Amino acid sequence: MSNYEIDNRGFYGKFGGAYIPELLYPCVEELRSQYESIMQDEGFQEEFQSLLKDYVGRPTPLYFAKRLSKYYNTNIYLKREDLCHTGAHKVNNTIGQILVAQRLNKKRIIAETGAGQHGVATATVCALMGIECIVYMGEKDIERQAPNVKRMKMLGAEVRPAMSGSKTLKDATNEAIRDWINNPHDTHYIIGSVVGPHPYPDMVAKFQSVISEEIKWQLKEHIGKENPDAVIACVGGGSNAAGAFYHYMDEADVRLIACEAAGLGVESGETAATSVIGSEGIIHGSRTLLMQTDDGQIVEPYSISAGLDYPGIGPLHAHLIDSGRAEAVSITDAEAMKAGFFVSKMEGIIPAIETAHAFAALEHIKYKASDVIVINLSGRGDKDLATYVAWDNNEYQHNH
Amino acid sequence: MNRIQRLFQEKKEGILNIYFTAGHPGLNDTEDIIIELDKAGVDLVEVGMPYSDPLADGETIQKSSSIALKNGMHLDLLFEQIKSARQKTDIPMVMMGYYNQVLQYGPKKFINRCSDAGVDGLILPDLPLFEFEEKYKDIFEAAGLGISFLVTPKTETHRIQKIDEVSKGFIYMVSTNATTGGEASFSNEQLDYFQRMKGLELQNPRLIGFGISSKKGYDAACSHSNGAIIGSAFIRALENGQNLSSTIHQFVNSIKNG
Numbered sequence: 001m002s003n004y005e006i007d008n009r010g011f012y013g014k015f016g017g018a019y020i021p022e023l024l025y026p027c028v029e030e031l032r033s034q035y036e037s038i039m040q041d042e043g044f045q046e047e048f049q050s051l052l053k054d055y056v057g058r059p060t061p062l063y064f065a066k067r068l069s070k071y072y073n074t075n076i077y078l079k080r081e082d083l084c085h086t087g088a089h090k091v092n093n094t095i096g097q098i099l100v101a102q103r104l105n106k107k108r109i110i111a112e113t114g115a116g117q118h119g120v121a122t123a124t125v126c127a128l129m130g131i132e133c134i135v136y137m138g139e140k141d142i143e144r145q146a147p148n149v150k151r152m153k154m155l156g157a158e159v160r161p162a163m164s165g166s167k168t169l170k171d172a173t174n175e176a177i178r179d180w181i182n183n184p185h186d187t188h189y190i191i192g193s194v195v196g197p198h199p200y201p202d203m204v205a206k207f208q209s210v211i212s213e214e215i216k217w218q219l220k221e222h223i224g225k226e227n228p229d230a231v232i233a234c235v236g237g238g239s240n241a242a243g244a245f246y247h248y249m250d251e252a253d254v255r256l257i258a259c260e261a262a263g264l265g266v267e268s269g270e271t272a273a274t275s276v277i278g279s280e281g282i283i284h285g286s287r288t289l290l291m292q293t294d295d296g297q298i299v300e301p302y303s304i305s306a307g308l309d310y311p312g313i314g315p316l317h318a319h320l321i322d323s324g325r326a327e328a329v330s331i332t333d334a335e336a337m338k339a340g341f342f343v344s345k346m347e348g349i350i351p352a353i354e355t356a357h358a359f360a361a362l363e364h365i366k367y368k369a370s371d372v373i374v375i376n377l378s379g380r381g382d383k384d385l386a387t388y389v390a391w392d393n394n395e396y397q398h399n400h
Numbered sequence: 401m402n403r404i405q406r407l408f409q410e411k412k413e414g415i416l417n418i419y420f421t422a423g424h425p426g427l428n429d430t431e432d433i434i435i436e437l438d439k440a441g442v443d444l445v446e447v448g449m450p451y452s453d454p455l456a457d458g459e460t461i462q463k464s465s466s467i468a469l470k471n472g473m474h475l476d477l478l479f480e481q482i483k484s485a486r487q488k489t490d491i492p493m494v495m496m497g498y499y500n501q502v503l504q505y506g507p508k509k510f511i512n513r514c515s516d517a518g519v520d521g522l523i524l525p526d527l528p529l530f531e532f533e534e535k536y537k538d539i540f541e542a543a544g545l546g547i548s549f550l551v552t553p554k555t556e557t558h559r560i561q562k563i564d565e566v567s568k569g570f571i572y573m574v575s576t577n578a579t580t581g582g583e584a585s586f587s588n589e590q591l592d593y594f595q596r597m598k599g600l601e602l603q604n605p606r607l608i609g610f611g612i613s614s615k616k617g618y619d620a621a622c623s624h625s626n627g628a629i630i631g632s633a634f635i636r637a638l639e640n641g642q643n644l645s646s647t648i649h650q651f652v653n654s655i656k657n658g
């Protein structure tokens with residue numbers, strides 16, 4: 001039995017559960033009572049696997065990054081989630097959840113999005129299935145991720161701005177939850193990360209677990225063994241990290257390295273480094289680590305990366321970090337941007353700014369020349385071109 | 401017996417419970433609002449602890465909460481304000497907020513401050529029933545503090561019975577399956593739900609809230625339960641009014657007498 005699976009109330013150790021108002025209870029309970037049997041159903045698995053293969057383009061390659069490995073004097077493999085249809089790992093989860101929604105007879109889909117990748121992935125599967133789609137997105141994120149807003153609209157989704165709080169991912173999530181409360185009968189909420197009330201963290205982690213399932217056999221093909229010495233992933237809510245870590249959580253010899261966004265610096269007050277400055281509490285229906293005041297008010301986060309600009313982390317990661325199983329590394333805006341430019345020139349791959357945080361960890365962690373390190377390349381950077389350019393011209397820094 | 405239990409023993413119908421967000425419109429209005437509500441003939445006051453991310457609340461309460469936080473409201477100050485109001489009134493008071501506020505303050509310390517300030521009960525919509533039973537039930541009882549859980553039109557009967565077993569004071573019947581603030585005209589589905597609740601013969605009295613904004617809504621709620629809870633409509637009145645005292649008296653009068 002794994003130490004990192006949920007218990008019967010949906011807790012990973014002391015983290016997780018469902019801290020939700022009664023108004024949300026029927027929605028969450030309907031999903032909770034059915035998600036396991038739906039996911040285990042043979043017909044479901046057949047459809048899920050076939051869509052992952054033929055629509056998403058799985059398995060994604062595990063690529064040996066020759067020049068990067070030489071530069072860092074170690075062995076670096078890149079799990080190419082950027083090559084998934086829509087350009088990020090997010091679609092693994094939305095394919096799974098749209099199939100769940102259909103089996104629950106839901107006619108309307110809502111989602112929240114930060115970077116817009118989850119919004120695009122949700123709009124995509126809704127178009128695929130011919131289902132109505134509404135995406136909540138912080139006003140600030142609508143500005144800084146404009147290409148993804150256009151993509152969502154082209155795919156037929158309605159994008160609704162979240163105007164409260166920091167106008168980013170946290171606030172978009174609040175609005176999506178309120179929408180669900182107001183539309184309990186016909187609507188399924190496709191959460192985009194391993195956050196929210198039970199059963200979401202478990203369900204999303206399981207849909208994303210295909211990432212480490214593939215790494216295992218792919219690494220065996222490359223080097224003759226399934227386990228690397230380390231797996232590195234960025235953590236916003238933590239879904240790509242959960243997927244990359246999943247089948248290694250019980251393999252104690254594999255280091256799990258979670259990269260959080262430090263923004264302008266962990267102590268700067270402009271950060272999203274939840275595991276460093278956060279404490280145990282409740283956010284979006286889950287007991288986990290979050291950034292908050294002594295009075296329990298949620299603190300507004302900051303990161304250059306819209307997908308990491310979130311004041312909490314999923315309960316699985318809170319548990320992995322709290323128990324010492326995973327190492328947390330904080331990466332500043334500047335470190336991430338430098339890594340993003342560097343990887344582009346070294347490997348011909350422009351990573352999402354979220355993913356650039358994972359690459360920057362190579363400057364922080366200790367490793368040996370003989371080590372095998374897998375970096376989860378969660379997404380491509382096309383959506384971030386404007387920010388990369390503004391950074392390169394020093395315009396971004398000037399405005400922050 | 402605390403003030404809430406005494407109230408429901410003395411008065412079985414037409415209970416009027418008014419919610420406001422502490423720290424709104426002004427940081428130091430809490431005491432005056434409580435006193436004026438009492439004078440205007442309100443039966444129960446629900447003091448909202450402003451929260452940064454009030455998931456179960458509609459736009460009006462969200463907005464008032466962020467204004468209150470901007471004004472500088474925090475729990476230590478709120479307990480002082482309530483304690484000061486308690487010297488001048490015997491009206492039952494409950495505090496409503498989110499579980500994370502209690503968790504960070506420290507549940508034991510929070511409950512002690514409630515007793516000390518003369519708070520009679522709590523409403524924490526995102527506190528799970530089992531967690532209350534396992535962790536807090538005994539401390540609440542020792543402190544003489546009530547707890548009200550929410551019931552909605554979609555809550556199943558066995559769960560309503562469980563909620564009734566655990567609640568102490570009254571049950572908060574959410575009129576609709578929607579966040580607070582909408583307009584109330586009760587549908588057949590809602591009326592069925594009110595009847596179903598009546599038929600269960602619960603041990604706790606029932607108050608209907610969410611979306612009630614007029615005498616019509618208040619009367620309708622009262623005809624199906626022990627009374628009504630009004631929040632958003634009162635907050636809007638406070639926002640539009642000039643003088644706190646006359647605004648409050650006019651508002652309460654308009655609810656009770658039309």
Ligand SMILES: Cc1ncc(COP(=O)(O)O)c(C=O)c1O
Nearest residue numbers: 117193236237238239240307379
């Ligand atoms: C490419 C990419 N990576 C990572 C993330 C962060 O999310 P998570 O931590 O759930 O993987 C996002 C979120 O938008 C993303 O678009």
